[in-house]
Amino acid sequence: MKTVIFDLDGTLADTSGDLIAAANHCFRDMGAGDVLDPVQDAGTALRGGRAMLTLGMSRLGRGDEVATIDRYYPMLLEAYGAAIDVHTQMYPRAMEAVEVLKAGGYGVGICTNKPEGLAETLLQRLGVREAFGALVGADTLPVRKPDPEPLFEAARRAGGDPARCVLIGDSDTDRNTARAAGAPCVLVTFGPAGGDMAALEPDALLDDYAALPALVDRLLA
Known part of the structure; x- marks a missing residue:
């Protein structure tokens, strides 16, 4: 066949809207607010969670904090799984x-x-x-x-x-x-x-x- x-x-x-929302959940937890934009950053969202965290951290001037990205990645997945089909x-x-x-x-x-x-x-x-x-x-x-x-x-x-x-x-x-x-x-x-x-x-x-x-x-x- x-x-x-x-x-x-x-x-x-x-799926970009729900992915961006999950990443912004992480940035709010850091005290940074919503760092990513659902429209502007949709392309990065579709490249995965780590790509979104890396982009957001770079905007915060913290792009080299690989350990922080690693720590927040499970939180991103949890937030995404909890609201996976909203948008x-x-x-x-x-x-x-x-x-x-x-x-x-x-x-x-x-x-x-x-x-x-x-x-x-x-x-x-x-x-x-x-x-x-x-x-x-x-x-x-x-x-x-x-x-x-x-x-x-x-x-x-x-x-x-x-x-x-x-x-x-x-x-x-x-x-x-x-x-x-x-x-x-x-x-x-x-x-x-x-x-x-x-x-x-x-x-x-x-x-x-x-x-x-x-x-x-x-x-x-």
Whole structure:
């Protein structure tokens, strides 16, 4: 079976608002107030918790305090898990595209660098977990993206051949994962960093999920 494997944050769903809120919870605990902006810093949010803490600490003139970032990272994850779906929304037509792909005989799965437990919780809260045949998170395996093994594992768990998969993502991490796996990569242009995707030279760019099924057919022909 051919499989279509999706990144989660910034690809299937805009999770940036809830991620920024969790980071600002940490900065308020430091007495610094809300250091990050939900709009301006959305791109950094989708790169993960440590990236947000590092950016905020640098704005406070404390970017070299690695121990502080390490100490607050668990607090960030706890705050995020407690309010994981307040602002998060699936991107338009994403789930419609998933259903069309499944009807066309493709397996579908998720390969994310979000911890698996948080990804599982979020997908359940959004009511879409059952649509995906596989979920591989940052801590599912001993390695994470851009190592290709999480992508291969997601394809296997979705019932497919790892050599016949395509990765849908939104970052250089996804592009590098696909490159390491020898798999085609589609990068979405509607996320916070969408304008930068063309420079990464993916196999295709996606402006609207309505176009994905035909694009996948072409790439995996």
